[in-house]
Amino acid sequence: KLDKSILSTMGLEIGIKLIQSKKESEVIKKISIYKPGLSGFVNNVENSFQQMRYILTNNERKEAKGKKGKALEKIFLDFWNKRDPTPETNINELMEEYYIxxxxxxxxxxxxxxxxxxxxxGMIYILFGPPDEIQRSNSTSTNTSIYQAWYYNRLNKQFVFRDQNGFGDFKLDKPFIGPNF
Known part of the structure; x- marks a missing residue:
């Protein structure tokens, strides 16, 4: 018998192991459960809510602080339902795009x-989508850091990321204070 409480996670792995004589075979399959109002990319509401940090207002953060399970799921769904561009449909296109x-x-x-x-x-890509143009440096000098510049022509925005330590951890040159929708 399956405990119904685990179904709220929306993403599960089910494994079957067959042992016969000295032979062993195992199959693990991932399954997801469709929940109306949620993107197919939302497997765990708690993780997905954390991933919303770039678009939450301070009040929305405070409201969710310390909440888990059904209480957090309600806040999560209320947030996205308020912003659903086509509430008469089963799909919230804005949530879908965000989690894509x-x-x-x-x-x-x-x-x-x-x-x-x-x-x-990740933050800039989530907020603005794919850049219209990317410019990369090919610095071989030890005095200059490697950078990438992302251009969003339609928004008249440019973001410059620098890899200060050479490990691929690019940081924004100027911190971006995100929009509060």
């Missing part, structure tokens, strides 16, 4: 010590 971006940065900007969404590259 989170998924992308976790795949391409992951560091060994932090997830892609926690990096400066």
């Amino acid at each position: 971006r989170v998924n992308y940065v976790n795949e391409y900007f992951n560091m060994s010590w932090k997830e892609g969404w926690e990096t400066d590259f």
Whole structure:
């Protein structure tokens, strides 16, 4: 019998192990559970809520502080429902786009010590999407740091990231104070 409380995590791994004589075989499958109102990229509301730190207001952060489980899920869903561009449909396109971006940065900007969404590259990509143009330096001199400049022509914005230590941990030159939607 399956404990229903684990279904709230929305992403599960189920394993089956077959042992016969001295032979052993194991199959592990990932399954996800569709929950109306949630993006298919949301596997864990607590993690997904943390990934919203760039778009939460201070009041929204305070309201969620210390909340877990159903209480946090309600705050999470209320946040996205208020911003749903087409509430008459089953899909919240804004939430879907946000978590598509989170998924992308976790795949391409992951560091060994932090997830892609926690990096400066990740923050800017999540907030603004893919840049229109990227300029990279090919510095071989020890006096200059390697940089990347991301251009968002339609927004008239430019972000410069520098790798100060040579380990690929690019930091924004000027800190970005995010928008509060």
